[in-house]
Amino acid sequence: QVQLVESGGGLVQAGGSLRLSCAASGRTFSSYNMGWFRQAPGKEREFVAVIRWSGGSTYYADSVKGRFTISRDNAKNTVYLQMNSLKSEDTAVYYCAADRYYSGRNAREYDYWGQGTQVTVSS
Numbered sequence: 481q482v483q484l485v486e487s488g489g490g491l492v493q494a495g496g497s498l499r500l501s502c503a504a505s506g507r508t509f510s511s512y513n514m515g516w517f518r519q520a521p522g523k524e525r526e527f528v529a530v531i532r533w534s535g536g537s538t539y540y541a542d543s544v545k546g547r548f549t550i551s552r553d554n555a556k557n558t559v560y561l562q563m564n565s566l567k568s569e570d571t572a573v574y575y576c577a578a579d580r581y582y583s584g585r586n587a588r589e590y591d592y593w594g595q596g597t598q599v600t601v602s603s
Contacts, residue, residue, distance in 0.1 A: 482506045482578045482592040489574060489597030492566055496601075500561040502576030502594055510554040513583035515590060516561045518572035518599075525575070527585035529561060537583075544570075568603040 483505040492498050502514070515530040529540045529550040538550050549562040559576060574597050577590035 482509070482512060484576050484578060484592055484594035486574065486576050486594040486597040489599045491600045491602065494566060494568055494601055494603045496566050497562070497564045498566065498599060500563065500574055500576075500597060500599070502559045502561075504557045504559070504578065506557070509557040509578075512578040512580055512592075514550075514552060514559040515577045515579075515583070516550060516559075516574060517577060517587050518570075518574045519596075520572040523572075525587045527587065528574070530583050530585075531559065532583050539583075539585075541585075563599070566599075566601045568601050571599060571601045573598050 485503045488500040511533050513532050516528040517525050518528050519525040527541050531538045531550045531552050535552050547565045552559040576594045578592040579590045582589040
């Protein structure tokens with residue numbers, strides 16, 4: 481079992497930055513692939529970024545590539561999402577997710593989810 485708690489969301493102006501954190505419980509955090517997803521009102525949950533358990537491979541949605549950076553600190557059981565050059569279309573609830581084997585873009589394949597943190601970008 482893995483429990484995930486996101487933090488770091490808030491209100492920011494367009495062009496600004498935020499860093500989201502996702503703290504995980506459990507001693508096997510380093511064995512899990514970790515993803516970030518987001519969901520805007522009236523839209524489906526969409527993939528943002530993923531980092532594999534080893535931390536050596538990362539993948540991004542085209543919409544955030546070059547602006548967002550996913551990273552992890554296995555010693556702290558935490559995954560981060562650094563978001564720069566934020567746009568109004570980045571406004572959403574951001575969720576972190578974990579899965580032992582899957583590291584793709586399909587939200588349905590992830591076994592564990594946090595409760596989400598709101599990010600609002602004002603234009």
